[in-house]
Amino acid sequence: MTEADYVVVGAGSAGCVLADRLTEDGRTRVVLLEAGPRDRNPLLRVPIMTGMLLRGRAYNWAMTGEPEPSANGRRLDQPRGKVLGGSSSINGMVYTRGFALDYDSWAQRGLPGWSYADVLPYFRREEHFEEGADDFHAQGGRVQVSRPAPDNPLFDAWKEAGAQVGLKACRDFNGADPEGVGFFHFTIGGGRRVGSAQAYLRRAERRQNLEVLTGATASHLIFDGARCAGVALADGREIRARREVIVSAGAFHSPWLLLRSGLGPPEELARQGIAVRAALSGVGRELQDHQMARVLMECTQPVTLFRLRRIDRAAAALLQALVFGTGPASRFPLLAGGFLKTRPGLDWPDIQCHFLPGLTTASLRWNPFAPQGPLDRHGFFANAYVLRPFSRGRVGLSGPSAQDPPRIEGGMFADRRDLETLRDAMKLLRRIFAQPAFDAFRGAEIAPGAAAQSDEEIEAYLRETALTAYHPVGTCRMGMDAAAGDVVDARLRVFGVPGLRVVDASVMPALTSGNTHAPTMMIAEKASDMIREDAAA
Known part of the structure; x- marks a missing residue:
């Protein structure tokens, strides 16, 4: 049995931040648990390997959701990282x-300390721009x-076509006004991926007060009376926490672990024969994700x-990427895109787009509307996804064993408004590709x-054909009232369970407008301060 001040479950975007920040004083002892292996493979650092990593199983939980009733009964892939860095x-x-x-809408829900003015300092604290x-x-x-730097003439065509449609240019998607077309920021340094393990954990592992256990799959939480006192692993080991257990296992596995420990909706627990320890109706509910689709085009020039x-x-x-951190493999090619409005009168953009100067096997295999042409051709595509979906899904238990994966009901198009927004997004992407800027490159439309x-x-x-953007949040929602389905309070403490917090994307009360890695790190940065403050109180 290992004992520490804090036990952190999950070494992903949030867990690595917590392991670093909570051990900075050199005295506070932390044990960080990760079900996957160490991130030693150098290919994990090569940006263009993303597509293979998301479709592979070596560092991926590779989960599959339940049939989606409003998406022709399809089961959608749900990749999540299973490795240091998550x-x-x-x-x-x-x-x-x-x-x-x-974030201002989070604050308007009654959550103190979560307005944009409150969280901007934490975004700045995590960043070396x-x-x-x-x-x-x-x-x-x-x-x-x-x-x-953009390295393909098709990126220039994208930006120019946006202007021809009447869209404004955006210099900084993380600045004062993110609306428009432009180029994204990436967690890439020196031509290599900078995930949370590289950014936070490498330095923290040099400290004697941090222990990192890989291959450590959590089975359930341990309690001392009402208080959460530790974590039981699937191999029989127990890791005890003197102060707190912090669950940072992500939007699928965090509610899964709470449910396995008797924390959740009584009816869900009863189905698996689990005794109710705390009746928290919101655990696993309110799953939100960005719903995404693509427009694919043939390209008439060999530039893709x-x-x-x-x-x-x-x-x-x-x-070249491995040795020098340069060349086409040293960047992820979704460099260009935009935050756009599908119709006039909206206060803020309702879709995010990414443009890629190429086709992938994943793009072509799910095109039932056009003849399945050969994969060996030049082409390009843009995707779009609904930024603030109305649809909701849920996460539950697929069985009573620790080996049974989470049951994921994604809720794709459960609310028709999301389908209509994505339909209008397809029309907008078609308009962009129809502009004169693409005349020199545009071939036939492959899909739709x-x-x-x-x-x-x-x-x-x-x-x-629609997919998710792999940005699940909301399944351990932050709020002020457990009776209303909230799971954690504004300081991310689980209602009614002393010694237990959840710190990851699952606590978001509403999905943020964009990719979720940066907000998840911000949540952990802020949580580390709150944890230390509460310990000193």
């Missing part, structure tokens, strides 16, 4: 914080943030990433294709 070790590395109004400090960015933080399909070129690019022109046809395409 999903930050396999994700697309896009660094977006969301909008100021996202290569372009320099200003009112919105800082240098000296743990996370290297860069804006890789298809050049890397040749084995010699791919090997050379990979070697000529068979999808009416609203009904586009919606049929979306029901058959």
Whole structure:
């Protein structure tokens, strides 16, 4: 049995931050538990490997959701990182914080300390922005943030086409006004991925007061009376916490662990024969994710990433990235995109787009509307996803064993308004690709294709092809009232369970407008201060 002041479950975007910040004083003892292996494989640092990592199983929980009733009964892939760094070790590395109004809406729910003015200092604290400090960015933080230089004429075409449609240009998606088309920031430094393990954990592991256990799958929480006192592992070991257990296992596994420990909706626990320790109706509920679809085009010029399909070129690019941190493999190619409005009169953008100068096997395999052409061709695509979905899903238990994965009901298009927003987004992407800026490159539309022109046809395409953006949140929602379905309070303490907090994306009361890695690190940065304050009180 190992004992520590704090036991952190999950070494992902949040857990690595907590392990670093809570051990800074050199005295506070922390044990960090990670079910996956160490992140020693050098390919984890190569940005272009993201696609393979998300579809592989070596560092991925590789979960699959339940059939989606409003998406033709399809089971959607739900990749999550299973390695030090968690999903930050396999994700697309896009660094977006969301909008100021996202966090102000959290504060308007009655959550003190979560307005944009409150959280901006934590975003700045986590960041080392290569372009320099200003009112919105800082240098000296743990996370290297860069804006890789566009290296393809199709990126220029995207930006110019946006202007031709009447969209404004945006210099900084993390600045005062994120609306418009432009280029994203990435957690890439020196041409290599900078996940939370690289940014936070590497330095923390040099301290004697941190112990990192890999291959350590949590089975359930341990209690001493009403108080959470530790974590039981699937191999029989117990890790005890003198002060607190902090669950940072992500939006799927955090509620899964609480449910396995008797914390959750009584009816869900009863189905698995688990005794109720705390009746928390919100555990596993309010699952939210960005719903995404793509418009794919053939390209008439040989300027796309298809050049890397040749084995010699791919090997050379990979070697160049590994050795020098340069070349086409040293960046993730979703460099361009935008935050856009699908219709006039909206107060703020309702979709996010990413543009990629290439086609992938994943893009082509789910195109039932156009003939399945060969994969060996040049092309490009843009995706769009609904920034603030109305649809909700839930996470539960698929069985009584610690080996049984979470049961994921994604709720794709459970609210028709999300389907309509994504339908209008497809129309907007088509308009962008129809502009003169793409005349020199535009071939036939691969998907949705000529068979999808009416609203009904586009919606049929979306029901058959839409995915999630792998940004699940909300399943241990932060709020002020457990009776209303909230799971943790504004200081991320689980209602009615002393000694237990949840610190990860699952606590978000509403999905942020953009990729969720940066907000999750911010939550952990802020939580580390609250944990230390509460310990000193």
